[in-house]
Amino acid sequence: xxxxxxxxxxxxxxxxxxxxxxxxxxxxxxxxxxxxxxxxxxxxxxxxxxxxxxxxxxxxxxxxxxxxxxxxxxxxxxxxxxxxxxxxxxxxxxxxxxxxxxxxxxxxxxxxxxxxxxxxxxxxxxxxxxxxxxxxxxxxxxxxxxxxxxxxxxxxxxxxxxxxxxxxxxxxxxxxxxxxxxxxxxxxxxxxxxxxxxxxxxxxxxxxxxxxxxxxxxxxxxxxxxxxxxxxxxxxxxxxxxxxxxxxxxxxxxxxxxxxxxxxxxxxxxxxxxxxxxxxxxxxxxxxxxxxxxxxxxxxxxxxxxxxxxxxxxxxxxxxxxxxxxxxxxxxxxxxxxxxxxxxxxxxxxxxxxxxxxxxxxxxxxxxxxxxxxxxxxxxxxxxxxxxxxxxxxxxxxxxxxxxxxxxxxxxxxxxxxxxxxxxxxxxxxxxxxxxxxxxxxxxxxxxxxxxxxxxxxxxxxxxxxxxxxxxxxxxxx
Amino acid sequence: xxxxxxxxxxxxxxxxxxxxxxxxxxxxxxxxxxxxxxxxxxxxxxxxxxxxxxxxxxxxxxxxxxxxxxxxxxxxxxxxxxxxxxxxxxxxxxxxxxxxxxxxxxxxxxxxxxxxxxxxxxxxxxxxxxxxxxxxxxxxxxxxxxxxxxxxxxxxxxxxxxxxxxxxxxxxxxxxxxxxxxxxxxxxxxxxxxxxxxxxxxxxxxxxxxxxxxxxxxxxxxxxxxxxxxxxxxxxxxxxxxxxxxxxxxxxxxxxxxxxxxxxxxxxxxxxxxxxxxxxxxxxxxxxxxxxxxxxxxxxxxxxxxxxxxxxxxxxxxxxxxxxxxxxxxxxxxxxxxxxxxxxxxxxxxxxxxxxxxxxxxxxxxxxxxxxxxxxxxxxxxxxxxxxxxxxxxxxxxxxxxxxxxxxxxxxxxxxxxxxxxxxxxxxxxxxxx
Numbered sequence: 001x002x003x004x005x006x007x008x009x010x011x012x013x014x015x016x017x018x019x020x021x022x023x024x025x026x027x028x029x030x031x032x033x034x035x036x037x038x039x040x041x042x043x044x045x046x047x048x049x050x051x052x053x054x055x056x057x058x059x060x061x062x063x064x065x066x067x068x069x070x071x072x073x074x075x076x077x078x079x080x081x082x083x084x085x086x087x088x089x090x091x092x093x094x095x096x097x098x099x100x101x102x103x104x105x106x107x108x109x110x111x112x113x114x115x116x117x118x119x120x121x122x123x124x125x126x127x128x129x130x131x132x133x134x135x136x137x138x139x140x141x142x143x144x145x146x147x148x149x150x151x152x153x154x155x156x157x158x159x160x161x162x163x164x165x166x167x168x169x170x171x172x173x174x175x176x177x178x179x180x181x182x183x184x185x186x187x188x189x190x191x192x193x194x195x196x197x198x199x200x201x202x203x204x205x206x207x208x209x210x211x212x213x214x215x216x217x218x219x220x221x222x223x224x225x226x227x228x229x230x231x232x233x234x235x236x237x238x239x240x241x242x243x244x245x246x247x248x249x250x251x252x253x254x255x256x257x258x259x260x261x262x263x264x265x266x267x268x269x270x271x272x273x274x275x276x277x278x279x280x281x282x283x284x285x286x287x288x289x290x291x292x293x294x295x296x297x298x299x300x301x302x303x304x305x306x307x308x309x310x311x312x313x314x315x316x317x318x319x320x321x322x323x324x325x326x327x328x329x330x331x332x333x334x335x336x337x338x339x340x341x342x343x344x345x346x347x348x349x350x351x352x353x354x355x356x357x358x359x360x361x362x363x364x365x366x367x368x369x370x371x372x373x374x375x376x377x378x379x380x381x382x383x384x385x386x387x388x389x390x391x392x393x394x395x396x397x398x399x400x401x402x403x404x405x406x407x408x409x410x411x412x413x414x415x416x417x418x419x420x421x422x423x424x425x426x427x428x429x430x431x432x433x434x435x436x437x438x439x440x441x442x443x444x445x446x447x448x449x450x451x452x453x454x455x456x457x458x459x460x461x462x463x464x465x466x467x468x469x470x471x472x473x474x475x476x477x478x
Numbered sequence: 479x480x481x482x483x484x485x486x487x488x489x490x491x492x493x494x495x496x497x498x499x500x501x502x503x504x505x506x507x508x509x510x511x512x513x514x515x516x517x518x519x520x521x522x523x524x525x526x527x528x529x530x531x532x533x534x535x536x537x538x539x540x541x542x543x544x545x546x547x548x549x550x551x552x553x554x555x556x557x558x559x560x561x562x563x564x565x566x567x568x569x570x571x572x573x574x575x576x577x578x579x580x581x582x583x584x585x586x587x588x589x590x591x592x593x594x595x596x597x598x599x600x601x602x603x604x605x606x607x608x609x610x611x612x613x614x615x616x617x618x619x620x621x622x623x624x625x626x627x628x629x630x631x632x633x634x635x636x637x638x639x640x641x642x643x644x645x646x647x648x649x650x651x652x653x654x655x656x657x658x659x660x661x662x663x664x665x666x667x668x669x670x671x672x673x674x675x676x677x678x679x680x681x682x683x684x685x686x687x688x689x690x691x692x693x694x695x696x697x698x699x700x701x702x703x704x705x706x707x708x709x710x711x712x713x714x715x716x717x718x719x720x721x722x723x724x725x726x727x728x729x730x731x732x733x734x735x736x737x738x739x740x741x742x743x744x745x746x747x748x749x750x751x752x753x754x755x756x757x758x759x760x761x762x763x764x765x766x767x768x769x770x771x772x773x774x775x776x777x778x779x780x781x782x783x784x785x786x787x788x789x790x791x792x793x794x795x796x797x798x799x800x801x802x803x804x805x806x807x808x809x810x811x812x813x814x815x816x817x818x819x820x821x822x823x824x825x826x827x828x829x830x831x832x833x834x835x836x837x838x839x840x841x842x843x844x845x846x847x848x849x850x851x852x853x854x855x856x857x858x859x860x861x862x863x864x865x866x867x868x869x870x871x872x873x874x875x876x877x878x879x880x881x882x883x884x885x886x887x888x889x890x891x892x893x894x895x896x897x898x899x900x901x902x903x904x905x906x907x908x909x910x911x912x
Contacts, residue, residue: 004590004816013819016557020829021898022836027853031692033722036820037597044559047816051563051587058583060571068573075481076571079525088536094551094746095882096540100874103538104745117519129609129747130802132789140650169789169799175650178794216507247505252512263802267481271806272584273574273606273766275748292642312646316550316612316639316735317746329532335522338480344501345482345489351504352492368504396579407790424483425492451774456579458773466771466783470760472603473593 001053005474008040014047038476057457058272059401065423065431067353069372069404069416070164070212072242072264074346077333080267080326089325094317098303105302108295108318111328112279118331118339119241119258120251121281125290127319131239132166134259134278135206137291137314139174141257141282142204142233144289144311154203154232160189162213162408164239167206176203183410187365188217194226202232209253210240210370212408212416214350224254233257233286241265242420243347243371246340257282266327277323293318345421346371349428353419356432360439364411372418374411375403381413386442386449388413393460394441396453398434480522539745542879544900546837548857548891549688549882550611550637551746552738554716554826555895557817560740564810574766574802578781584805585780588768591812598718598815599732600725601754606766607808608800611735612640614751615682615712616647617798618731621755621762622680622708629654629677633665635687636712644682653679663689663850663859667697674705680731684712686721689889690834690857691850696727703728708759715739715752715811716893717855719827724754731755740814741807750807761787764798766805829894830856833901837892840905844912849887857891859884864912872911878904 042050059066066073084090092104112124128134139157146154157171158179168178179197184190188211205227210216217223224234236250236258242265250258262268263276270276282290292306292313334342347370354363354373364374377388392402392415404416419428442449453459484492489501498504505513523531545553564570568583575581575588588606595604608614619630630653632644641657648655656673660666665683674681681702685693699709708730713721716738724732736750737743755763761784769783789796818826834856838848845863862869866883873880881890892901 001586003586003593004812005593013822014557014559014817016817016822017555017826017829017894018897020825020832020894022829022832022901024828025832025835027692027720027831031721031853033600033718033720033726036824037594037718037815039594039597039818039820039823040816041819041821042816044817047559047563047813050816051566051813054583054587055566055568056583057580057586058568058572059577059580060568062567062571066573068576071573073571073573077481079529081565081570083529083532083536086533086536088533088539088541090742090744091541091553092539092745093542093545093547093553093743093879095547095549096542096879097870097874100540100542101745103535106538107535114519117517129613129804130800132799132801133609133613136650136799140646143650165788165790165793165796166799166801168794169792169796172794172796173650173799175652216505218507218509221509221512244505244508246517247514248508248512249514252514269570269806270573270802271804272569272572272581272587272809273805274802275804275807276802291646312649313639313642314613314646315643315747316610316637316749320747320749321745322742322748325532329528332520332523332528332531333525334480336517336519338522339517339519341480341482344504345484347504348489348492348496348501351496355496368498368506370504392577393579396577401573401580402577422481422483425488453579457582458579458777458779459775461578461773461779461781462771463781463783466769466781467786470767470783471770472760472767472783473589473596 003474004040004050007042007046007050010041012041012043014044064399065427066401067403067417067419068401069418070239072418072420074267074420075422076267076269077330080329083329084322084325089322102301104321105295107325107328109297109302111324114331115260115279116281118245119281120249121258122284123287123290124279124281125294126279126324127291127293127315128278128280129315129320130274130276131259131261131278132170133314134280135166135170136173137280138235138257138259139170140311141286141289143174145286146203148309153200156201157203158197158205160207161410162211163206163208164212164237167237187213187215188219189223191219191222198226198230202230204233204235206235206237208237208240210243213365213374214369214372215365216370220253239264240371243343245343247343257286262323262327267330268323268326275320275323277320342421349419349421349423353417353428353432357435360436372416375415376411377413377415380442384442384446386446388415390449390452391415391438394438394449394452395434397455400431400434543877544903545879546890546892546896546904547879547882549889550639550735551743552893553743553895554738554893556740559817560810560813563813564806569806569809575782578779582779585768587809587812589770589780591808592768594812594815595752595754598715599754600723601732602757603760604754605763606768607803607805608751608753608765609804610749610751611733612643614733614753615640616644617764618710618733618753619644619648619680619682621731621759624679627677627679629656630679631656631673631681633683634658634660635663635665635689636684637688664691664852665693665698667701670698671701674701676705678705678707680708680710682710686714686717686855689859690854691852692855695729699728716827716830719823720831730759736807736811739811741810748804748807750804750811762797765800765803826894830892833892833896834858837890837901840901844908856893857889859887859889862886862888869911873907876907878907
């Protein structure tokens with residue numbers, strides 16, 4: 001379909017603002033741009049239709065099943081959107097006097113308290129704007145803590161080989177060296193290997209539990225103990241909190257600081273890649289290092305303050321506040337039973353789907369999983385030449401968003417499924433039928449799968465060409 | 479009390495297939511001693527109850543009918559079509575467009591956004607967004623670092639929020655930071671020259687700066703380039719409806735806060751960090767970038783590209799750790815710019831300029847004197863002939879949020895919403911107080 005710029009017609013426009021009624025002021029010519037930006041000239045109808053067409057070529061949670069592993073694509077309730085759109089939240093200036101923003105500060109304070117209880121933390125900042133941003137913030141917290149104690153030798157962050165790519169990238173950004181530690185045969189952290197790499201240079205460990213294989217590491221208490229014994233801190237990547245909320249808390253497992261993804265676990269929408277929100281929680285002994293602009297409460301109400309030994313700000317103001325409003329609405333709706341019910345059903349759905357699929361596909365680690373599980377399609381690839389990519393692409397024709405492909409890196413031909421708790425048995429049954437049908441197709445007609453999808457707006461794109469000769473914006477002909 | 483669709487009975491059926499008796503059995507790997515006995519948060523509530531609580535919280539904020547405060551967040555008119563489009567559930571509930579075949583809508587919209595940012599800034603390449611304007615500035619500094627160039631010089635006239643974030647980012651990467659000092663409201667090129675050296679990786683200046691003043695970016699860039707360092711400019715995107723572009727002034731990287739492009743004040747977020755640069759720096763850009771290609775049938779289509787820079791491929795060697803960005807905010811900006819069109823954007827920019835200068839003139843009559851003579855866009859600093867705290871309180875009672883108090887001075891802002899009537903109302907209100 002056409003780009004906005006190709007639909008443009010000279011002189012077309014919307015009447016949006018009145019003519020200015022104050023005297024015309026002239027800046028010096030030297031301050032002015034030579035020509036107007038070539039923005040499209042369209043009518044409101046043009047715009048409306050353009051984006052309706054684009055919407056039709058976009059698959060959201062509302063369009064169908066979205067078992068994208070590690071991303072927790074649960075349903076995003078409409079009430080959360082409505083509350084975030086309230087004028088009393090949406091049209092409030094971040095630099096208003098504190099007396100005039102008591103409602104916003106209470107939202108931040110109450111959300112922080114609820115999330116601290118859910119995670120077993122003592123304090124929390126809502127400033128980070130996304131999960132990776134939270135990781136970076138948490139690592140700076142760890143860094144600041146060690147440096148403040150005069151412990152300058154702690155330069156290493158230990159990351160399991162099953163970790164999200166953001167973990168090592170965040171560690172580098174925070175000025176650390178990354179030490180990778182392998183997984184054991186059960187998919188958990190290899191304790192012997194872990195013991196080998198820890199020492200006086202260990203700043204901390206970053207861990208997702210359940211990990212990216214969807215497995216809860218039963219050695220978790222031993223793992224955090226090993227790190228603490230050498231003076232390191234334990235960082236919890238909250239990407240998979242949806243499996244365990246209301247049932248076990250990172251704080252009780254020995255973690256010292258964590259980040260959460262409100263856009264995963266707490267049902268705020270992903271928006272095609274953001275905005276998210278990545279709050280960072282910590283234990284008491286780290287709270288003085290938290291970023292600036294924290295919210296406190298005393299007898300006069302809520303107030304803003306900067307912790308004594310702050311690591312500094314990671315974003316302007318107080319983070320993605322309106323996302324926080326949505327998450328608070330969600331948590332208040334679920335409440336104590338709802339939170340536990342959500343994690344339980346997420347785990348139930350994943351185990352149910354795994355159980356039904358394992359008759360056809362190999363499960364990478366065939367044991368009880370948490371909220372997600374990983375299939376290994378190595379055998380199918382070897383026998384029929386059908387790859388994880390082929391199966392994923394084939395599911396597109398059935399209106400299913402594919403699972404996460406080729407991740408975690410330690411599983412070959414990996415497909416990672418996370419159904420989430422908001423899907424019904426019927427939806428999962430239908431999806432299983434689809435994957436069975438694809439499996440059968442792989443036996444009878446692998447060629448068909450190599451060229452899938454066949455019924456989407458486009459067929460497979462040439463990604464190599466896109467990277468080799470980058471075209472990153474529209475080029476006008478004139 | 480939640481969004482779990484299946485009844486207990488149905489869940490039983492599922493448990494039977496798995497071969498366990500209860501959901502709790504699925505948690506057998508969790509050590510007994512850490513299993514949570516009781517989650518101490520309130521009971522769940524119905525939608526109506528929750529909506530009453532949230533509306534109650536919103537009502538505790540003061541909503542001003544008239545706002546003369548900017549300082550990094552700007553209240554502009556948001557066309558109805560902007561919210562209409564960006565609240566479409568397909569856009570709202572999609573993930574990052576990894577699967578191009580069913581994500582052409584999001585991908586094309588980002589490609590259009592990238593084009594518009596390039597047009598606004600006069601530069602070659604844009605990414606798909608970062609968290610906010612402050613983070614964009616910090617990331618731009620990282621883009622500029624070279625093996626033997628590890629110093630970043632920062633103008634003293636930038637937004638203090640941005641400076642805070644830059645400090646945090648640079649400290650963690652051991653980047654040497656030099657913040658220019660000086661009394662004035664505009665960057666002194668002599669002061670910059672004192673610090674430029676072979677070690678300088680970049681110079682970051684904001685224009686219009688925190689005090690609204692338009693900086694001599696072109697001259698500053700010339701000095702910076704003498705040392706083969708990068709020139710980074712922070713810009714207000716609305717001002718680019720009128721002001722000279724970073725590209726026209728030989729800037730290497732332009733960054734900014736995209737909030738004025740159709741996003742609400744939102745008590746500080748979600749906002750939009752935009753970044754654009756010269757072609758030469760393309761592969762140093764952090765975050766997602768969308769590119770044009772063809773599908774196997776030869777049709778034009780769009781994909782996430784140049785991913786060899788990114789964390790999911792490069793892990794600890796990635797150019798940045800960013801994964802989620804502000805995609806829906808980028809779409810918001812794109813719809814805003816498309817609805818305004820070239821003339822609409824210029825009209826908004828001219829209205830901001832005119833209204834601010836009218837505001838300055840009227841305030842001066844009451845003894846609020848502007849403290850600088852330099853050209854400005856829509857923000858300016860004045861003296862205050864009375865106790866600013868008292869003035870703020872009195873105006874607040876009249877539903878007016880006045881300019882931001884900077885010690886004994888005031889940083890005022892006007893947008894197209896502050897028309898003659900709005901400004902005259904402010905002036906009348908001040909007269910009653912003074």
